Amino acid sequence: VTPTADAEERYMAALRGSGGRVTAPRRAVVMAFLASGGHVTAEDLAAAVQAEQPDVALSTVYRTMDALQRAGLVEQLHVGHGPAVYHLAEHHHRHLVCQACGRVIDVSEGDFDELVDLVATRFGFILDARHFALPGWCRSCAEA
Amino acid sequence: VTPTADAEERYMAALRGSGGRVTAPRRAVVMAFLASGGHVTAEDLAAAVQAEQPDVALSTVYRTMDALQRAGLVEQLHVGHGPAVYHLAEHHHRHLVCQACGRVIDVSEGDFDELVDLVATRFGFILDARHFALPGWCRSCAEA
DNA sequence: TTCGATGCAAATAGTTTGCATTCTA
DNA sequence: TAGAATGCAAACTATTTGCATCGAA
Numbered sequence: 436v437t438p439t440a441d442a443e444e445r446y447m448a449a450l451r452g453s454g455g456r457v458t459a460p461r462r463a464v465v466m467a468f469l470a471s472g473g474h475v476t477a478e479d480l481a482a483a484v485q486a487e488q489p490d491v492a493l494s495t496v497y498r499t500m501d502a503l504q505r506a507g508l509v510e511q512l513h514v515g516h517g518p519a520v521y522h523l524a525e526h527h528h529r530h531l532v533c534q535a536c537g538r539v540i541d542v543s544e545g546d547f548d549e550l551v552d553l554v555a556t557r558f559g560f561i562l563d564a565r566h567f568a569l570p571g572w573c574r575s576c577a578e579a
Numbered sequence: 580v581t582p583t584a585d586a587e588e589r590y591m592a593a594l595r596g597s598g599g600r601v602t603a604p605r606r607a608v609v610m611a612f613l614a615s616g617g618h619v620t621a622e623d624l625a626a627a628v629q630a631e632q633p634d635v636a637l638s639t640v641y642r643t644m645d646a647l648q649r650a651g652l653v654e655q656l657h658v659g660h661g662p663a664v665y666h667l668a669e670h671h672h673r674h675l676v677c678q679a680c681g682r683v684i685d686v687s688e689g690d691f692d693e694l695v696d697l698v699a700t701r702f703g704f705i706l707d708a709r710h711f712a713l714p715g716w717c718r719s720c721a722e723a
Numbered sequence: 724t725t726c727g728a729t730g731c732a733a734a735t736a737g738t739t740t741g742c743a744t745t746c747t748a
Numbered sequence: 749t750a751g752a753a754t755g756c757a758a759a760c761t762a763t764t765t766g767c768a769t770c771g772a773a
Contacts, residue, residue: 456747456752477738492755497738499753515711518737531704542702553697554715558686560675561716567659569713571698572705600727600772621763636730641763643728662762 439469449506450499460484460491464499468509473522474539480521513567514539530568535576539568586613593650594643604628604635608643612653617666618683624665657711658683674712679720683712 446465447457467483468475477500481493500521503509510524514532520539529547531540547564554562590609591601611627612619621644625637644665647653654668658676664683673691675684691708698706 451748454752458745458747458753460754490755494739494756495754531698531702531706533704534707534710540702540704546701549701550694550697553694554675554713557690557693558675558684559718560677560684561721562675562713563678563715564713566678567711567714569698569706569708570711571707574703577705595773598727602728602772604729634730638731638764639729 442469446503446508449508450502452506455502460488460495461499461502463488463491464496465503468500468503468521473526474512474520476518476520478518510565512565515568515570529564531573532568532570533573533576534570535572535579538573540573583613590647590652593652594646596650599646604632604639605643605646607632607635608640609647612644612647612665617670618656618664620662620664622662654709656683656709659712659714673708675717676712676714677717677720678714679716679723682717684717 443462443465446469447462450457450461450465463484464480467480471479471483477493477496480500481491481496484491484496500509500511504511508524509521511519511521512530513519514530514537515534526541527544528541529544531542532538533540551562554560587606587609590613591606594601594605594609607628608624611624615623615627621637621640624644625635625640628635628640644653644655648655652668653665655663655665656674657663658674658681659678670685671688672685673688675686676682677684695706698704
């Protein structure tokens with residue numbers, strides 16, 4: 436039993452959880468997502484799934500990822516203009532996104548806390564960068 | 580001569596600047612924007628303009644605000660889901676947006692620098708929150 | 724009189740939804 | 749066999765663009 440197969444079963448269990456059902460399209464979407472390692476768009480997932488099962492609809496990808504979000508297994512992240520990306524919720528990291536090259540930089544929750552504290556004491560505002568990445572410039576793009 | 584009339588003429592001069600022309604629709608959009616005090620959507624501006632001149636098109640609002648952005652007088656800000664808002668570029672502030680109530684909190688460039696410094700030293704990343712507001716929770720929503 | 728700006732409609736991107744049908748539990 | 753999930757097409761939101769026409773300089 437590979438780790439991915441374990442993860443797959445956890446995902447299926449979550450889908451079955453609140454009266455949901457496991458179908459071939461849902462299984463294919465979950466497998467594509469786990470294979471990708473996260474940071475994929477709905478379009479990416481649809482393309483991967485459709486390579487095997489051509490008539491799985493894009494709307495099924497959105498609906499499946501929605502169900503996984505409600506189950507708390509997946510998070511959706513907005514990364515500037517353009518489509519949102521999905522990533523594993525268990526990687527509790529925050530994101531920085533370079534406006535020049537589009538690279539997404541992961542920051543652990545712990546490292547990010549210092550930032551949250553500063554914003555909280557200075558502005559009385561609880562920064563929450565889980566659903567939107569913080570925009571800026573990565574080192575190499577900033578130098579150019 | 581009111582201060583607004585002064586500002587209006589600066590805007591018209593900017594539009595005339597690089598070979599542009601001043602037209603009745605452009606004048607109406609600028610007046611609506613100045614009257615609003617900033618943080619308005621294109622739709623808001625179109626509604627204000629159309630109250631007086633019903634057949635000014637929404638696309639004209641977008642194109643006029645584009646021209647003002649290129650002239651450096653106006654900035655466009657993304658504030659979570661939903662439409663972007665325009666604000667005066669001369670107010671060089673950064674923005675925080677509450678994900679619960681939608682309130683936009685202005686932070687002066689100077690106060691924001693501390694944050695930028697922290698992110699730069701910790702993550703080697705130059706935070707630039709001019710075009711995207713930083714998401715989170717304002718004090719009253721965080722308490723509820 | 725030139726060429727930039729306009730109105731309108733259509734295109735675009737990303738996502739959501741309505742509905743008849745399919746298939747899991 | 750009840751009702752959740754699907755495919756498909758259409759709707760939707762925010763924005764952009766093509767194009768014939770209008771009008772400022």
